[in-house]
Amino acid sequence: MALGYLADRRWGDPARHHPVAWFGGWAAACERRLWAPRRSRGIAYLVVTLAPPVAGALVLDRRRPLMRTLITALATWAALGGRSLEREAMAVHDLLAADDLNGARHRIRSLVGRDTSQAGPDELARAVVESLAENQSDAVAATLVWGAAFGAPGIVLHRCANTLDAMIGHRTERLEQFGWAAARLDDVLNAVPARVSVLATTISCVVAGEPSRVRDVVRAVRHDAPAHPSPNAGPVEAAAAGALGVRLGGTNVYAGRTEHRGELGDGRAVDVTDIPRAVRLTRRVGRTVLVLALGARLLAGRRTMN
Incomplete structure (x- = not known):
């Protein structure tokens, strides 16, 4: 898992295949x-x-230790999206900093599913920060948590289920019933990683020399997260809002459907300068989750040996 994490930090997602x-x-x-x-x-x-894919991962996971290490590293690298997520966020930031609003509206489509065709710079910045928080949990923390728990099969199960949710888990007339199972499975698989992300966010505040932010994180998660329609995105976005001292949430439009997600955090409104800060927070949280996941795995291994 550590090798896969380092590969993601170095190269991001595999460019081909x-x-x-x-x-x-x-x-x-x-x-x-x-x-x-x-x-x-x-x-x-x-x-x-x-x-x-899950059966294939189970078969490969039964190989010799060296092969199992290689398979787990490759699965971790393929499933993680931290580096690529940060690159896309900074690409939007650079376009906004250059006053290229139309370019930013187009580029942000790789990060969010909401309608941003009429969004202003600050709205786009809020969308980026929210995407960083939510996808850090989905694309980084969940991979590391399920990898620590079940190795390559856990990583493959989560990444495939998360992909299905992205493909068919939308509340449209065509997919509301057909995609129900995929959406519920994704909620279940992301429940623990989301809470681990919240814990890692509080730890990262201390590591960054901002222990006073811990109280803001806890308050936002306890009081504001329940207003969010997602049981997992709500806590991680609220935690990010508290850690950054900003206010997230609000009204978004998805395929012509307006959805109010409550207000998360009681800080100031997000602006373009907050995107680099959110990228740094996302990176710290990812590293913290890696340490927590590997520590839990090593501790479980020692208990098994004893």
Whole structure:
């Protein structure tokens, strides 16, 4: 896992032949054949799409230790998205800093699913900071937590389930029933990593020499996160708001549907200068989660030996 984390920090996502893209193609082909506006069909789709990659990971995980190490490192690298997430965030920041609002509106599509066609600079900055917080949990913490718990099979299960949620977990007329199972599974798999991310955020405040921010993080998570419609994104975004001393949340538009997500944190409104600060926070939180995950894994291994 540590090797995979270092590979992500050095190179980001694999440039070509990304395993997640392969899985996305497989899932899209299955959707074309299995789609029906019923939850039962969505459950069947979930089983059919997840079984091959998870079974393959289980088989490879039973290999000799050196091979298992290599497979886990590769799975971790492919599943992590921390470095690429930071690059995209800073790309939007640079466009905004250069007053290229249209370019920033276009570039941010790789980070968020909301409608940003009419968003101003500060709205785009808020979207970037919220995406950094949420995706740090989904694309970094969850990979490390499930990897520490179950090795490569845990990593593969989470990344594939998270990909399915991104593909069909939307509340549209076509996908509301069919994508229900994928959305619920993703919620379950991200529940623990989201709480680990909150813990790591409080620790990172202390490490960064800002222990007074811990109180702000705890207050935002306890009082503001329940207003967010997502049980997992709410806490991690609230924690980021408290750690940065800003206010996140508000009204977003998704495919013509307006959604109010409450206000997270009681600091000032986000502006463009907060994007680099959020990138640094995301990096610190990721490192902290890695230490926590590896420490838990090593402790569990010692107990098993004893």
